[in-house]
Amino acid sequence: MVVAQALVSGLPLLVAIALGAAVGVLIGSFNGFLVTVVRVDSVIVTLGMPMLIAGVLSWQWAGKAIVSGISPELAAISRPLVFGVPTSAVIAVFIALIVWYVVRHTPFGRYLHATGSNRAAAALVGIRPTRVIFTTFVLSGALAGLAGAVQVGVAGAANPNVGQNFTLPAIAAVFLSVAAISPGRFNVWGTCVAIVFLAVLNSGLTLAGASSYVNNLANGTALIVGVATAALLRRRSTK
Numbered sequence: 001m002v003v004a005q006a007l008v009s010g011l012p013l014l015v016a017i018a019l020g021a022a023v024g025v026l027i028g029s030f031n032g033f034l035v036t037v038v039r040v041d042s043v044i045v046t047l048g049m050p051m052l053i054a055g056v057l058s059w060q061w062a063g064k065a066i067v068s069g070i071s072p073e074l075a076a077i078s079r080p081l082v083f084g085v086p087t088s089a090v091i092a093v094f095i096a097l098i099v100w101y102v103v104r105h106t107p108f109g110r111y112l113h114a115t116g117s118n119r120a121a122a123a124l125v126g127i128r129p130t131r132v133i134f135t136t137f138v139l140s141g142a143l144a145g146l147a148g149a150v151q152v153g154v155a156g157a158a159n160p161n162v163g164q165n166f167t168l169p170a171i172a173a174v175f176l177s178v179a180a181i182s183p184g185r186f187n188v189w190g191t192c193v194a195i196v197f198l199a200v201l202n203s204g205l206t207l208a209g210a211s212s213y214v215n216n217l218a219n220g221t222a223l224i225v226g227v228a229t230a231a232l233l234r235r236r237s238t239k
Contacts, residue, residue: 001057002067003149004158009070016071021145027053028141032134050167057160066158077153088154093192095143100188113137114135116186168219169198175226184233198222 002023006016034040081087103109108183114122115129122129152158176197177190201222202215 004066024145028138032137074153109110172223178230
């Protein structure tokens with residue numbers, strides 16, 4: 001919504017995208033503060049923040065979408081680039097490559113794995129878990145802001161209610177990643193496989209004429225299965 005409003009106001013495309021990323025950084029920083037300083041559970045923060053944002057959007061835009069004034073250059077993201085693959089998909093793969101490299105081949109990635117595996121042990125070997133967690137939330141917020149800009153280009157408009165449909169599928173995809181590529185471990189490519197699976201599932205249900213509640217049933221089931229699978233594989237790995 002911020003990106004679309006900036007474009008409607010006549011700001012350059014890059015400035016509008018930067019504003020979207022900046023809003024993501026601010027939200028990510030606030031989430032990181034809640035988790036690292038206030039000690040709120042990260043899952044609660046992740047689930048609660050979309051509700052807060054939805055309330056702000058409803059207050060600011062009264063549920064009205066921005067359907068005109070979107071930059072043609074940004075709308076071009078929805079067009080096929082190579083072999084019918086849209087630019088948005090290429091961007092997603094490119095970002096996934098960067099995240100995979102950072103997680104698997106950089107010191108920060110190793111700090112991230114160590115912190116996630118055992119925060120106390122990570123602190124004992126000189127890692128600063130609080131800084132790692134806070135930085136991760138900030139980076140996640142920045143990526144979410146950029147994803148919002150891409151969404152505006154794909155849809156050719158900005159709907160204040162669209163983000164609420166992404167929360168549970170995103171969490172489900174992360175937990176389902178432990179069953180693909182690197183079983184028992186959260187991983188980038190497993191998450192990508194799960195995203196494609198959920199996207200095809202939801203699109204197929206929509207094309208088949210299924211009611212909207214069927215998609216909610218599918219996403220909820222996927223989330224439960226993903227969490228259960230992650231817990232089961234983790235339990236087996238500790239035996």
